[in-house]
Amino acid sequence: MMIVENAAVATVDAQGTEYRNGHVVVDGGVLVAVGDGPAPGQYTGTRIDASGCLVTPGLVNTHHHLYQWVTRGYAADSTLFEWLVELYPVWGGLDAEITHAAASAGLARLALTGCTTVADHHYVFPRDGGDQMDALVSAVRRVGVRGHLVRGSMDRGESQGGLPPDHLVEDIDAALAGTEAAVDTHHDPSPEARVRIAVGPCSPFTVTERLMVEAAELARRKGVRLHTHLAETLDEERQCLAEFGCTPAEYADKLGWLGDDVWLAHTVHLADDAVRRMGATATGSAHCPTSNGRLGTGIAPARALLDAGAPVGLGVDGAASNESGGLGEELHQALLQARQQGGPQALTTRQALWMATMGGARCLGRDGELGSLEPGKLADLAVWDLRRLGFAGIDDPVAALVLGPRADVRLLLVGGETVVADGQLHSTDETTVAAELSAASRRMR
Numbered sequence: 001m002m003i004v005e006n007a008a009v010a011t012v013d014a015q016g017t018e019y020r021n022g023h024v025v026v027d028g029g030v031l032v033a034v035g036d037g038p039a040p041g042q043y044t045g046t047r048i049d050a051s052g053c054l055v056t057p058g059l060v061n062t063h064h065h066l067y068q069w070v071t072r073g074y075a076a077d078s079t080l081f082e083w084l085v086e087l088y089p090v091w092g093g094l095d096a097e098i099t100h101a102a103a104s105a106g107l108a109r110l111a112l113t114g115c116t117t118v119a120d121h122h123y124v125f126p127r128d129g130g131d132q133m134d135a136l137v138s139a140v141r142r143v144g145v146r147g148h149l150v151r152g153s154m155d156r157g158e159s160q161g162g163l164p165p166d167h168l169v170e171d172i173d174a175a176l177a178g179t180e181a182a183v184d185t186h187h188d189p190s191p192e193a194r195v196r197i198a199v200g201p202c203s204p205f206t207v208t209e210r211l212m213v214e215a216a217e218l219a220r221r222k223g224v225r226l227h228t229h230l231a232e233t234l235d236e237e238r239q240c241l242a243e244f245g246c247t248p249a250e251y252a253d254k255l256g257w258l259g260d261d262v263w264l265a266h267t268v269h270l271a272d273d274a275v276r277r278m279g280a281t282a283t284g285s286a287h288c289p290t291s292n293g294r295l296g297t298g299i300a301p302a303r304a305l306l307d308a309g310a311p312v313g314l315g316v317d318g319a320a321s322n323e324s325g326g327l328g329e330e331l332h333q334a335l336l337q338a339r340q341q342g343g344p345q346a347l348t349t350r351q352a353l354w355m356a357t358m359g360g361a362r363c364l365g366r367d368g369e370l371g372s373l374e375p376g377k378l379a380d381l382a383v384w385d386l387r388r389l390g391f392a393g394i395d396d397p398v399a400a401l402v403l404g405p406r407a408d409v410r411l412l413l414v415g416g417e418t419v420v421a422d423g424q425l426h427s428t429d430e431t432t433v434a435a436e437l438s439a440a441s442r443r444m445r
Contacts, residue, residue, distance in 0.1 A: 001045030058116025060360025063315030096130030103139035113326030123152025279308025291317030313360030
């Protein structure tokens with residue numbers, strides 16, 4: 001049993017319960033008590049004095065591309081389509097060893113920024129690239145976080161009007177077979193699952209209509225979730241209007257891609273009707289503020305989506321379009337972008353924290369197990385150290401976390417197991433991970 005006490009606690013439960021000086025008790029991978037003051041004497045075990053810290057649920061990253069950690073810094077001043085055209089040929093050099101090194105580094109960085117659950121969208125499967133999904137699964141187990149691995153696909157190359165080179169796309173039947181095999185091999189439907197698989201054709205401009213439709217049918221037959229990029233740029237909207245006579249959101253709706261088992265990455269360019277439709281269907285949105293800023297794609301209507309009732313989580317996106325690669329700072333960026341768009345009341349500090357925790361858990365269909373600190377939920381939590389100079393004098397610990405400098409993670413637990421302790425990786429060796437990433441990046445160059 002582990003007892004964290006003398007800390008501020010933000011539970012992010014439905015009532016927004018917080019304690020100025022509270023405790024959290026973990027037993028067997030589950031939260032057994034959360035409350036005010038010291039832990040009752042009936043609980044015995046390892047006691048951690050977290051004075052000067054804030055305890056929150058572990059953060060949930062709803063959209064990432066871990067393989068991109070080996071191509072950070074490329075196409076630094078490009079639009080999304082320009083960036084993709086430059087990087088697709090580079091990604092054609094991926095093999096399982098490179099992907100494992102990139103994923104290990106990306107997951108380590110995420111853990112060090114308070115993230116306990118990661119949704120990774122992997123859609124590049126070079127013909128001589130080895131077992132890409134196994135490379136990702138082994139990285140998840142190595143670092144110790146939870147992985148929602150989206151088996152992506154592309155079947156529309158340049159010869160069909162898509163962006164990827166033809167040699168980098170899959171035959172549609174091979175893509176569907178590979179997706180089904182990933183689900184059968186790796187998906188764990190249990191409440192405490194460390195690895196789950198979702199189905200994720202990459203985007204309307206890299207995938208045929210048939211693959212979109214049949215992938216959705218496959219996911220629903222297998223009982224897993226659906227994910228894709230949608231409405232990220234105006235270029236995408238113009239192409240969709242020219243080819244299909246409708247917006248990306250209308251296209252997704254027509255193909256059965258809106259629903260409470262779907263979450264979509266970016267959703268920057270949505271008409272008011274599309275926002276309302278996402279809310280009515282409980283379709284989730286993975287809001288990626290830093291990546292959207294890096295590529296200049298625009299500001300997603302996060303406030304409007306929340307008001308419509310859509311689940312909204314936060315995403316880092318691939319490290320080739322967000323070189324920082326951390327989730328903690330996305331709370332700050334999401335708040336700033338919402339307020340730039342809608343004024344100072346557009347998003348509160350608590351709402352930013354909710355998106356990074358419960359909002360993300362809702363997107364992934366795990367709000368019954370993750371996303372808040374409540375007895376009976378899985379013991380995924382972050383203890384943020386707010387004792388540094390950058391937080392001194394800020395009385396509100398949640399405001400300090402969201403508005404202040406990036407806080408160090410004093411302790412990160414996943415299922416009650418220590419992944420980060422005193423700002424250092426506990427589950428694997430950070431120096432080894434960094435060396436492997438450097439070597440993989442050199443190979444890609």
